Amino acid sequence: MKAEILFLCVLAALGSVAVFAASSFSPAGRRFPWLVTFILLGLVLLQAIRTARRATPQEPRLSRESLREFLRSHGAIFSWSAAGFFLVYLFGFIVGVFLLILGYQVQQRQKWPAALAYAAGMGLATYFGFQVGLQMHLYQGLVTKLLGF
Numbered sequence: 001m002k003a004e005i006l007f008l009c010v011l012a013a014l015g016s017v018a019v020f021a022a023s024s025f026s027p028a029g030r031r032f033p034w035l036v037t038f039i040l041l042g043l044v045l046l047q048a049i050r051t052a053r054r055a056t057p058q059e060p061r062l063s064r065e066s067l068r069e070f071l072r073s074h075g076a077i078f079s080w081s082a083a084g085f086f087l088v089y090l091f092g093f094i095v096g097v098f099l100l101i102l103g104y105q106v107q108q109r110q111k112w113p114a115a116l117a118y119a120a121g122m123g124l125a126t127y128f129g130f131q132v133g134l135q136m137h138l139y140q141g142l143v144t145k146l147l148g149f
Helices: 002-024 031-053 064-091 093-107 112-133 142-147
Strands: none
Touching: 002 031, 002 064, 064 093, 064 142, 093 112
């Protein structure tokens, strides 16, 4: 349980750093980190409540097997987060979100039509929610800029 709480604190800190770093952005650009961090902190709070509810009064010492399981499950979260940052950096928000969701759905053994539908839905939600709805200029991506899109 202590490791999970520590992990949740790291997530909350990363969100706070993103909001602080965005303070130098334009007023429209500041909305995105606030929105993401607001959602992230809500999810962190929910997970902390779930973790606290299932905690045992006398938690046993951390064994190697439980540590391996914790690193395996939380390592996947860090890996997918890193993949998301990398894809957005290379291809921009809209294409990066599409590729990230598609990759995750395929890795979870989702059927291709459903995986494509989820990925397209998230790509469209990103475009209409942020670029059209909030009128934010989303990052275009390194490859996208080099190709002239």
